[in-house]
Amino acid sequence: MGVSERRIRERLDARQSILATARELFLLKGFEATTIRNIAEKIEYSPSTIYQHFKDKNEIFYTIHSESFAELVRYLNASEMHKNPMDQLIALGQIYIQFALENPELYDLMFIMEAPIDFLDYLEDANWTEGKMAFDYLKSVIANCIQQGLIKETDLESLSYLIWSTVHGLVTISIRKRGLKIGLSDPDTIIQRSFAIFSHLLVKS
Amino acid sequence: MGVSERRIRERLDARQSILATARELFLLKGFEATTIRNIAEKIEYSPSTIYQHFKDKNEIFYTIHSESFAELVRYLNASEMHKNPMDQLIALGQIYIQFALENPELYDLMFIMEAPIDFLDYLEDANWTEGKMAFDYLKSVIANCIQQGLIKETDLESLSYLIWSTVHGLVTISIRKRGLKIGLSDPDTIIQRSFAIFSHLLVKS
């Protein structure tokens, strides 16, 4: 029965080309300017066909958001070259920042925009698996630091949330264009310097 | 010539009622659901009349954004009761967080949403005065801390950006609904705890 397998493959191909096009347009023009009709035109389908593959626009961008987490994880994996958990933690922060600055639109989609979370809400799914896993990974590295006495013992969850928040804050001020507008000469440089200061605060405690 | 003065007053009244209604609907339903027609209906004007007072929707929300800064400043002023600049700095952070948690929609508009910045871009105005002034105020308090030897001397701009980023990150993860979705029991509590940890890191350095 190779027929139905081919059908499945064709459906998947269509789905993939929708996603690829949506991603391309999104990176080029942003969320609002990436319209269903725009995507449809590019893959030479009618707009309504897209709704056979995705419930709505939010699901498309939820999917791109999920895929982007795979990309982030690929970045973060590089931190495992460090044996010392403190070195790894700092590398983690640096790589996280690097990912955000190199892929600002994707970072926006993953951590700022409402579309992916709205889709989760529609699913009545309280679990943001992608975020949870990333946060758990961060927690585990920090736990190692505490265990080895490299960081003063404190509530793991709060400290992890603090560290995540700090790097998140550093990059989102820039991504949502508040950085340039307060007269910072070069946002990227300031982000690096600020993170360096934060790193020193952490190890010294 | 009391006539033209009355006209001016009437124009201002109309403007104010547009803003008040926009603000009310925005706090109730959010940015997208606050439509020009919606505002017009509520103040019993035609949609097109609104465009005599504001260039576009972005200008309306830029104005609300600006007004909200006055509110934030009112919050922050309470920090001046502290003589010790370090105490003031920490109070500043706590109050900033308090403002964000008590007015999440306004905070969103001021520091996350694109509408106000887009309007600045239209004006070709690189100066985000509201943000700049708030940041300068933060810098001055931090400068006092450094001067009095309460914080280790580092690049003022980077340290200020770090501190701002940290509180910004703490609250925006929650505001853009990433907090609950990773299984944090109570986001507000965690934010407080995380900030407490951060405060300790700062003073100890």
Place this chain on the structure above:
DNA sequence: TTTTTTAATGAACAATGTTCTAAAAAAAAA
């Protein structure tokens, strides 16, 4: 070849921000 299932389309809907022309109202001039 005929029937059934699947996929794709095109038209349509309601809603949006925004613009433009014509009407109404108010003020100024006569």
Place this chain on the structure above:
DNA sequence: TTTTTTTTTAGAACATTGTTCATTAAAAAA
């Protein structure tokens, strides 16, 4: 008071958006 001018308001219209639904075309099964 009447006429002219200016200002304000409204209504219709436009292009676009996400989304739905009945109909057509295509493919697979019988």
